[in-house]
Amino acid sequence: MDKLVIRGGKKICGSIAASGSKNSALPVIAATLLTPDGAFAIDRIPDLKDVRTFIQLLEYLGAETSFENNLLTVSTGHLKSIEAPYELVKKMRASIYVLGPLLARFGHTRVSLPGGCAFGPRPVDLHIMVMEKLGATVTIEKGFIDAKVNGRLRGARIDFPISSVGATGNALMAAVTAEGTTILDNAALEPEIECLCNFLVKMGAQIDGIGTTTLTIDGVDQLRAVGFENIFDRIEAGTLLSAAAITGGSVTVTGVVPEQLDSVLDAFRQSGCTVTTTADTVTLSAPEKLMPVDITARPYPEFPTDMQAQWMALMTQAQGDSTIIDRIYHERFNHIPELNRLGAHIEIRDNWALVHGPQELTGTKVMSTDLRASACLVLAGLVAKETTEVLRVYHLDRGYEAIEKKLTALGADIERAKYQEF
Numbered sequence: 001m002d003k004l005v006i007r008g009g010k011k012i013c014g015s016i017a018a019s020g021s022k023n024s025a026l027p028v029i030a031a032t033l034l035t036p037d038g039a040f041a042i043d044r045i046p047d048l049k050d051v052r053t054f055i056q057l058l059e060y061l062g063a064e065t066s067f068e069n070n071l072l073t074v075s076t077g078h079l080k081s082i083e084a085p086y087e088l089v090k091k092m093r094a095s096i097y098v099l100g101p102l103l104a105r106f107g108h109t110r111v112s113l114p115g116g117c118a119f120g121p122r123p124v125d126l127h128i129m130v131m132e133k134l135g136a137t138v139t140i141e142k143g144f145i146d147a148k149v150n151g152r153l154r155g156a157r158i159d160f161p162i163s164s165v166g167a168t169g170n171a172l173m174a175a176v177t178a179e180g181t182t183i184l185d186n187a188a189l190e191p192e193i194e195c196l197c198n199f200l201v202k203m204g205a206q207i208d209g210i211g212t213t214t215l216t217i218d219g220v221d222q223l224r225a226v227g228f229e230n231i232f233d234r235i236e237a238g239t240l241l242s243a244a245a246i247t248g249g250s251v252t253v254t255g256v257v258p259e260q261l262d263s264v265l266d267a268f269r270q271s272g273c274t275v276t277t278t279a280d281t282v283t284l285s286a287p288e289k290l291m292p293v294d295i296t297a298r299p300y301p302e303f304p305t306d307m308q309a310q311w312m313a314l315m316t317q318a319q320g321d322s323t324i325i326d327r328i329y330h331e332r333f334n335h336i337p338e339l340n341r342l343g344a345h346i347e348i349r350d351n352w353a354l355v356h357g358p359q360e361l362t363g364t365k366v367m368s369t370d371l372r373a374s375a376c377l378v379l380a381g382l383v384a385k386e387t388t389e390v391l392r393v394y395h396l397d398r399g400y401e402a403i404e405k406k407l408t409a410l411g412a413d414i415e416r417a418k419y420q421e422f
């Protein structure tokens, strides 16, 4: 297995380009299943494990793909299966994104239920509710979601009881070719959903209200294959800015839309960082002393849950105590015991974390069981004394493109090495 070996204490400084977003790439790739027409060419697709797994899933279904230099081409004209198998779905929950498009195109699909997740319950009831509202019959059989409809799906009004990125994405993909009009109330506002909407519109879909919580979709008969450019990864950008903030450095991330980082940039400013933006860059310079800032992770445009672990690493270096609450995944705190092993002092009180800062961190071997928790440990390693080894880097590789190369370019002393688990 791979590990990252980090000798901490180097300031992270310089300029770096943001990669394409993982969480928009996955639904956009899934949406190519909606039409047999021609070949899609989608640029700025990040080369990371989840994307490779999703491409593998499409190839299993019969798609023809090529992926080089962040350009993905896909043709789904000759699909041979409508089933997403356990072996691929278990590697990546986002495989559930094939449910909507396959059902819409073939009137039948079987998608393995995603397994348990590393940070608490992540049900798929809303995805199922959406398909039922659109006229499908859904059964759960032997660990598979089996969804069927006679003829086309039918437009409906769907009011989401809570904001769900994945269920909104699946609803959009199912509704764009349904008969009649679908209205999604309390739809997710995340930029990744806006990106999916823009992709679907380019394919010929009719969607009103893009960028709001009410989306109105008028079903169309046909969609076409198109060229498209994916958006930047706001979580990667936030992680790189955190690397500068935690090491007392200064970083410019290019190729971003700064407004999509507003909640995170606000938190950095409150912590004393100097943050400046242009139309497509953000620059952060760390202060002499970081101030503690409480955050609560909530749906966009509020502070993202996918940045909560990285923020916690940063707060271990702040001049005082801070609290961290996650209202999306109440139990997303796997990183705490590992941060504490590095010398942090973080307590969990019911559903919130109390970070006592500042604490000097000292390197040791650490590992985690999910993506952002691993990113948090890399950040801690950058500021820790001596050497930190972050094990099971495959979690990090799911969602960060060439992370150690990017950090090395910014001055980190970090390298990838092999190790054997007992």
Ligand SMILES: CC(=O)N[C@H]1[C@@H](OP(=O)(O)OP(=O)(O)OC[C@H]2O[C@@H](n3ccc(=O)[nH]c3=O)[C@H](O)[C@@H]2O)O[C@H](CO)[C@@H](O)[C@@H]1O
Pocket: 022, 023, 024, 026, 093, 094, 121, 122, 123, 124, 125, 126, 127, 128, 162, 163, 164, 165, 166, 167, 192, 305, 306, 328, 329
């Ligand atoms: C591939 C991808 O884009 N993943 C992101 C996506 O995950 P994902 O789309 O899985 O997350 P959701 O937005 O659906 O989850 C939001 C909340 O809804 C709950 N829920 C969700 C679906 C459902 O059927 N029933 C239900 O109760 C979840 O448990 C969670 O508490 O959004 C999350 C929240 O921003 C991010 O952390 C993930 O990085």
Ligand SMILES: C=C(OP(=O)(O)O)C(=O)O
Pocket: 023, 092, 093, 094, 306, 371, 372, 399
């Ligand atoms: C949790 C994440 O991804 P997923 O929903 O695919 O597990 C993430 O990107 O932080």
